[in-house]
Amino acid sequence: xxxxxxxxxxxxxxxxxxxxxxxxxxxxxxxxxxxxxxxxxxxxxxxxxxxxxxxxxxxxxxxxxxxxxxxxxxxxxxxxxxxxxxxxxxxxxxxxxxxxxxxxxxxxxxxxxxxxxxxxxxxxxxxxxxxxxxxxxxxxxxxxxxxxxxxxxxxxxxxxxxxxxxxxxxxxxxxxxxxxxxxxxxxxxxxxxxxxxxxxxxxxxxxxxxxxxxxxxxxxxxxxxxxxxxxxxxxxxxxxxxxxxxxxxxxxxxxxxxxxxxxxxxxxxxxxxxxxxxxxxxxxxxxxxxxxxxxxxxxxxxxxxxxxxxxxxxxxxxxxxxxxxxxxxxxxxx
Numbered sequence: 001x002x003x004x005x006x007x008x009x010x011x012x013x014x015x016x017x018x019x020x021x022x023x024x025x026x027x028x029x030x031x032x033x034x035x036x037x038x039x040x041x042x043x044x045x046x047x048x049x050x051x052x053x054x055x056x057x058x059x060x061x062x063x064x065x066x067x068x069x070x071x072x073x074x075x076x077x078x079x080x081x082x083x084x085x086x087x088x089x090x091x092x093x094x095x096x097x098x099x100x101x102x103x104x105x106x107x108x109x110x111x112x113x114x115x116x117x118x119x120x121x122x123x124x125x126x127x128x129x130x131x132x133x134x135x136x137x138x139x140x141x142x143x144x145x146x147x148x149x150x151x152x153x154x155x156x157x158x159x160x161x162x163x164x165x166x167x168x169x170x171x172x173x174x175x176x177x178x179x180x181x182x183x184x185x186x187x188x189x190x191x192x193x194x195x196x197x198x199x200x201x202x203x204x205x206x207x208x209x210x211x212x213x214x215x216x217x218x219x220x221x222x223x224x225x226x227x228x229x230x231x232x233x234x235x236x237x238x239x240x241x242x243x244x245x246x247x248x249x250x251x252x253x254x255x256x257x258x259x260x261x262x263x264x265x266x267x268x269x270x271x272x273x274x275x276x277x278x279x280x281x282x283x284x285x286x287x288x289x290x291x292x293x294x295x296x297x298x299x300x301x302x303x304x305x306x307x308x309x310x311x312x313x314x315x316x317x318x319x320x321x322x323x324x325x326x327x328x329x330x331x332x333x334x
Contacts, residue, residue: 002194002235004123004164007102014074015320025257025286027073028313031272033263034059034092038082039110042142044172044200047081055081057264061091067262068096070282077104077128077259079272084111090118097124104128106168108142109151112158121162128168128196129155133175133183141172155190165192166237172200173213177224184225184234194237197222198308199246201273215296215304219248230334240332241315241325242308250328254295254302258313260285270294272309274301 011028018026035058036047059067068076076096083089084107096103106128119125132141135148158165167187171180187195199213199222213221226247229236236243244250256271266278267285271294279285295302295310302310318325 002237006123010074010102011316012320015316019320025291027071027258027260027282028316029075029077029259029309030068030071030073031259031261031309032059032064032067032076032078033080033261034064034078034083034086034089035264036081037085038080038108039085040082040108040142040144040147044141044170054264058086059262059264061088061095064092064262065095065099067267067282068099068101071260071262073101073260075102075104077106079106082108082111084115089115093119093125097122100124102126104166106130108147109154110147112151112154116154116158116161116163119163121164123164126164126166126193127155127158128166129192130169131167131183131187132169132171134179134186137175137179137183141170152190155192159191166194166196167192168196170198170200171213171221171225173217173221175221175225177221180225181232184229184232188234192235194235196237196308197225197246199306201305201307213304213306215306218246218304218306222246223248238308239312239315239319239329241318241329242312244328244332245311245315246306252311252314252318254305254310255313255317256294256310257286257289257291258317259309273305273307 036050037055038047083105086092093103093105102124104126107130109129112127112129129151131148131151132138138148139145155165184195199218226243229243241250245252259272260282261268261272266280267282268275269277269279269285269289270291274294279288293299296305319329320326
């Protein structure tokens with residue numbers, strides 16, 4: 001099992017409660033960005049292209065807690081930037097765990113081994129380590145030699161200390177499906193709880209705009225990568241229906257409100273990947289965003305997007321919307 005039963009039960013009961021209340025739009029995962037500063041300069045990332053004055057800003061623990069309480073999502077993902085750079089990241093994580101939120105702290109793992117003593121193992125805390133494939137592919141993606149080895153060593157140390165650990169991989173048009181499959185084998189050998197995968201999205205500020213995946217190409221590559229994945233014994237920390245979607249076996253419309261984003265500018269409209277303005281509160285985000293303007297076929301910026309922060313929530317919603325959705329999920333699992 002790639003996700004603990006307690007977490008699965010919490011998410012299931014939360015989603016069913018939203019269905020019972022007949023809420024059409026509800027958050028599943030809060031993307032909490034406490035800062036944009038990073039210790040890497042990846043060619044496919046647009047976050048560190050912000051001006052220095054923005055990179056120097058960070059959310060306080062109180063701002064983080066207020067956003068989490070406003071949103072109410074059962075899961076909080078903490079990306080960045082590199083969140084371990086934040087001087088108060090320990091306090092932030094502890095505050096979220098105290099609220100019984102399931103926290104995924106996303107990290108490139110450069111600082112993880114040194115920072116591990118700050119965090120006690122908990123079912124509520126998972127280190128989501130960024131690994132874009134095997135050593136050659138990952139070091140190329142992050143534009144620095146040796147980072148794969150640093151990350152693998154940190155993963156082993158975190159697992160030895162009893163922490164939950166997953167990998168988080170973004171794949172671009174240059175990925176060799178056979179090398180990706182070899183990477184999945186290596187991740188399983190490391191002993192991580194599960195893997196999260198997603199096609200790269202073309203950030204406008206990213207230095208490399210040439211290698212983002214078009215939708216049909218993504219179907220082709222992920223179809224080859226994920227062929228007979230259940231027989232391989234690979235564990236994915238994602239909805240099995242999202243994996244079906246990546247292979248073009250099922251189609252979804254984006255659910256941009258499923259993973260709302262809060263950062264140093266406020267509540268980002270409409271999603272983690274597009275900057276179409278900001279709201280001052282979560283309720284304002286939900287009430288004033290023109291949601292029907294976004295998604296495939298609705299907005300040219302969304303045409304090729306298949307990223308998990310937009311479509312994972314669609315897959316989860318499908319699972320709990322009908323007996324047919326539940327049956328599709330069971331078939332995808334088995």
